[in-house]
Amino acid sequence: MKTLAQLSPQPLWQIFANICEIPHPSKHEQKISAWIQQWAKDLGLAIKEDEVGNLFIKKPATAGMEDRPGVILQAHMDMVPQKNADNDHDFLNDPIQAYVDGDWVTAKGTTLGADNGIGLASAMAVLASNDVAHGPLEVLITIDEEAGMSGAFGLKAGWLDGEILINTDSEQDGEIYMGCAGGVDASATFPLEMEAVPEGYHSFNLSISGLKGGHSGVDIHTGRANANKLLVRLLNLAVQKFDIQLTELNGGSLRNAIPREANASLVLPVAQVEAFKAFVDDHQQQIKSNLAIVEPDLSLLLISPETFEQMWTKACQQTILHALTASPNGVIRMSDDVPGVVETSINLGVVRMKGNKLVVLSLIRSLHDDGRNQVEEILSSVYGLAGVEVTFSGAYPGWKPSTDSKIMNTVRDVFIERFDYEPKIMVIHAGLECGLFKTEYPHLDMVSIGPTIKFPHSPDEKVDIASVGRYWELLVAVLAAIPAKTA
Incomplete structure (x- = not known):
């Protein structure tokens, strides 16, 4: 049986496997936060933490792409802790027992944390890569998305410099999200x-x-x-x-x-x-x-x-x-x-x-x-x-759709070029953090993408392996395709 680290794209899956080893339920993100901070420092990346616990990591543009608008990749570090009644899993201390089940990755009797662990792993994989072309890059990793969005609520002006935000918390391959529900x-x-x-x-x-x-x-x-x-x-x-x-x-x-x-x-x-x-x-x-x-x-x-x-x-x-x-x-x-x-x-x-x-x-x-x-x-x-x-x-607040979003059009065009069919432009009935980001950063042009994750917030949660590969391919291609700033 394959292990997670043997799946493709290997850097993303290896990071996700590491995430599964570290307890990170909502309200208890200290261990995962400490690990991410040490990981970034080991790579020589600039990282800082705000007063509520959100993390900000910066990486300079790759050579020749300094004229691109700054991009923020965004994910949350917490997961929903749900388990079956007959399972004695301790979410504060035990690792998630993730495993490959045919075309899917799932967990033994608990939530998997693919929501939003895959998105987090993808952002970290971009940071770690020397082969992914991108303009000035920031990664915003929020806390407590699943249990109150206190990280997004606590985000202050002045921490982010980018003009484009790509949220990685969507859960359906072939769909591009440009709006979400409030709650x-x-x-x-x-x-x-x-x-x-x-x-x-x-x-x-x-x-x-x-x-x-x-x-x-x-x-x-x-x-x-x-x-x-x-x-x-x-x-x-x-x-x-x-x-x-x-x-x-x-x-x-x-x-x-x-x-x-x-x-x-x-x-x-x-x-x-x-x-x-x-x-x-x-x-x-x-x-x-x-x-x-x-x-x-x-x-x-x-x-x-x-x-x-x-x-x-x-x-x-x-x-x-x-x-x-x-x-x-x-x-x-x-x-x-x-x-x-x-x-x-x-x-x-x-x-x-x-x-x-x-x-x-x-x-x-x-x-x-x-x-x-x-x-x-x-x-x-x-x-x-x-x-x-x-x-x-x-x-x-909800995230009001913007039909003239440049990044949404870029993602759609890259998707068609890569996969030869039209993606669905969607609004999701879930609480993405994008609506809250608009409060302090109203200029942000935002879009949300992700792989296929079924049954999040339940012990049946699973992520489609092939869709993770397509999501990664799309993300990498989008970062390279963002056009230079116009005068």
């Missing part, structure tokens, strides 16, 4: 009212697992099930038939990942146990039948754990289940301007008990601020009926 985090906190579990009640844990999950922007239109919504629907139906009272409810782990797993602890009278088991079995068969194509590995498990002493009051339970059932999730509207692209969506990403409170986190995305505002209003209304306030934070 905002939504948080609601329910107070939990508890009471003692009476005698004669039996305890259960009910869990949903085996779902595909995925990126809450790129995959939101695929029909993949949301574990939080599935479990809440089951519970909402169950409380209409049985004297169930919850003791705990948790699901999902990231607001930007479609939840793959959710679980609830509950109690009910012993006399209703057998009927409840039959109800769960019937419901499992129904949802498995309904989702057989999109979620073939769905599993619903009912077990009897330890005895619980406290349970939610029925009034508290009803408020929460009704609110979560009514909470919007999925595609809200498709774009009228860009056919086939989602305009507005929401992901009910996390439901988590914290002491005597239940915290619910969602991520709203939209190509337009008004679309985002509309979903904010819907969410506020739904939770307002439950007597709970929704707070919105971390709003980031």
Whole structure:
């Protein structure tokens, strides 16, 4: 079996293999940052770090190309830490176990980090190469893209000199991105009212697992099930038939990942146990039948754990289940301007008990601020009926397409010349950092390209090996083709 370092282009894959060895989940980029800084210094490259942790690396133009406009290659150093329930991987200490699987590279039971590790590796490979022709070059490596974009938010004016920015965070070969969705985090906190579990009640844990999950922007239109919504629907139906009272409810782990797993602890009278088991079995068969194509590995498990002493009051339970059932999730509207692209969506990403409170986190995305505002209003209304306030934070702007972008036209022309077909000019329903860069650097002419990465933000993440080769070929050719500045 081939190792990553044996794949082509070899310098890129070798660097990516090194990246996989270094833990770098969002909010914990210290190790990868230290490695990148030492790597750059060993090559004699100028590198600096800003106050939030972003890295800036400069390389002079190759001989004869000093008259080209400055180009910034941009990637983020963090990755989404997702793993299967039966995997004991420690993202803070363990390397990613990446391996070649036919035409793809994937990882054993965890996210791979090809998002955006391949882009990062490509930028570093350009820096390390003596054969890639380019004008004045900068590489911007941001932190925390996946969990709040604090690196992009913290980017200040005066650090970058280039006129063109090539973002490497796209995930589809044959597509050139010239715009992206903006977004905002939504948080609601329910107070939990508890009471003692009476005698004669039996305890259960009910869990949903085996779902595909995925990126809450790129995959939101695929029909993949949301574990939080599935479990809440089951519970909402169950409380209409049985004297169930919850003791705990948790699901999902990231607001930007479609939840793959959710679980609830509950109690009910012993006399209703057998009927409840039959109800769960019937419901499992129904949802498995309904989702057989999109979620073939769905599993619903009912077990009897330890005895619980406290349970939610029925009034508290009803408020929460009704609110979560009514909470919007999925595609809200498709774009009228860009056919086939989602305009507005929401992901009910996390439901988590914290002491005597239940915290619910969602991520709203939209190509337009008004679309985002509309979903904010819907969410506020739904939770307002439950007597709970929704707070919105971390709003980031979309990247408005520019049809007269010179770099977009250059990338398109080079693509056609190299591959003999027309690429798709696209807008992505995901939060690239480009919109935030425009705040401090409004002059930047930007484009985003990348290889084919499937199922990012999930343990099924994989990157197409051949597409990485084409992406590298395109990137190198584009750097060489950027025309000289005009007088």
